[in-house]
Amino acid sequence: MTLKSINFGDVDAKNEILKNSRTGDRTFSDSYSIPERIDIEKYLNGERYFILGLKGTGKTALLRYLHDKVTREGDHSELILFKTHVTEEDRQKLSASAGYQIVSVNDVSAFIQDFKEPWKWFLYQKIAAKLRDTGYNDALSIKLYKLTGLTENKIGGAIGAMFSKLSSGTLKFSGDALGIALELGVEIVSSSGDTGKASLSDINRACSEILKNLEQRQNLYVFFDELELFYQTPEQFNRDRRIIRDLIYAISHINAESAEYGRRIFLISSLRTEVLHSVLELGHEIGRDVDDYGDRLDWSSSTDGPEHPLLKIVARKIAVSSETEVDDVWNKFFPEKNQQPRLF
Numbered sequence: 001m002t003l004k005s006i007n008f009g010d011v012d013a014k015n016e017i018l019k020n021s022r023t024g025d026r027t028f029s030d031s032y033s034i035p036e037r038i039d040i041e042k043y044l045n046g047e048r049y050f051i052l053g054l055k056g057t058g059k060t061a062l063l064r065y066l067h068d069k070v071t072r073e074g075d076h077s078e079l080i081l082f083k084t085h086v087t088e089e090d091r092q093k094l095s096a097s098a099g100y101q102i103v104s105v106n107d108v109s110a111f112i113q114d115f116k117e118p119w120k121w122f123l124y125q126k127i128a129a130k131l132r133d134t135g136y137n138d139a140l141s142i143k144l145y146k147l148t149g150l151t152e153n154k155i156g157g158a159i160g161a162m163f164s165k166l167s168s169g170t171l172k173f174s175g176d177a178l179g180i181a182l183e184l185g186v187e188i189v190s191s192s193g194d195t196g197k198a199s200l201s202d203i204n205r206a207c208s209e210i211l212k213n214l215e216q217r218q219n220l221y222v223f224f225d226e227l228e229l230f231y232q233t234p235e236q237f238n239r240d241r242r243i244i245r246d247l248i249y250a251i252s253h254i255n256a257e258s259a260e261y262g263r264r265i266f267l268i269s270s271l272r273t274e275v276l277h278s279v280l281e282l283g284h285e286i287g288r289d290v291d292d293y294g295d296r297l298d299w300s301s302s303t304d305g306p307e308h309p310l311l312k313i314v315a316r317k318i319a320v321s322s323e324t325e326v327d328d329v330w331n332k333f334f335p336e337k338n339q340q341p342r343l344f
Contacts, residue, residue: 006321013061031320032065033313035297049255050294051270057297059270060225067223075219076134083226095239097166113242117200118166119250124207130220144210146176170197216264224269245279252289306330
């Protein structure tokens with residue numbers, strides 16, 4: 001074989017995976033090297049759900065590997081790319097729907113904006129859509145579909161559309177959704193004809209209660225990647241910090257509920273270290289959950305030689321391309337004595 005026939009992968013794992021998907025190639029998954037100190041099973045069973053690290057440390061690769069693994073094993077999985085899927089227009093709609101408050105403390109005004117309930121609503125909609133797409137048709141599932149608006153076919157793929165019915169902590173709905181809300185005892189704060197408004201937190205609690213009693217046949221995973229900030233203006237930057245802060249909170253909240261109620265729902269997210277540090281400056285207590293349920297990717301090692309984590313990646317890439325056992329790579333392709341036969 002020649003040196004160029006060895007597939008060392010692309011610079012960006014996302015691009016490599018997309019190419020593999022086009023061709024049906026499994027080189028990425030087959031040659032992926034799990035980072036040291038990462039226990040994959042802890043992510044699959046909900047003990048861990050934040051993947052931390054600087055840019056380029058392999059967060060996307062690990063997230064994609066997990067997504068591919070659970071899909072191949074027959075579980076339900078969806079991948080949401082924050083930077084790609086949540087456009088600037090979507091963020092503006094989310095910001096408008098959340099509203100804001102100006103609070104004065106000791107004659108100092110503070111701008112307060114909270115996205116926790118809108119993000120929970122978004123996540124419950126995503127969970128409901130995935131359940132529907134995978135064939136859940138029992139009575140509880142149908143109630144969830146109606147409550148989240150899926151049966152009306154008015155919630156499309158655009159994330160901004162999911163927030164279009166929200167306004168300052170209330171949700172406007174009609175038809176089946178209104179009927180289910182009334183059936184579940186949700187307080188309607190205002191109504192007109194066949195439409196009504198209710199507190200978004202009450203609707204989220206109703207969604208949670210339905211999921212609490214829903215019997216799942218398989219695990220459901222939702223992965224989040226590309227949680228990045230826009231830096232074009234200070235206002236935009238601070239808005240995005242609040243949005244990401246509250247998405248982290250919502251992920252932790254729903255995971256905690258799932259653990260408490262025995263749900264088979266798992267939300268997993270990557271977090272860039274520099275983004276996390278910026279978000280933590282806002283002062284909300286999400287740092288504790290990130291520390292308790294997260295792993296930091298670190299490729300530094302005190303081990304020299306073939307056991308170094310980065311060299312293990314190289315060895316696996318060569319092993320898959322050459323159909324060689326990974327333990328034999330160094331002796332076969334990098335002999336200690338130069339007079340041994342050349343293999344390239």
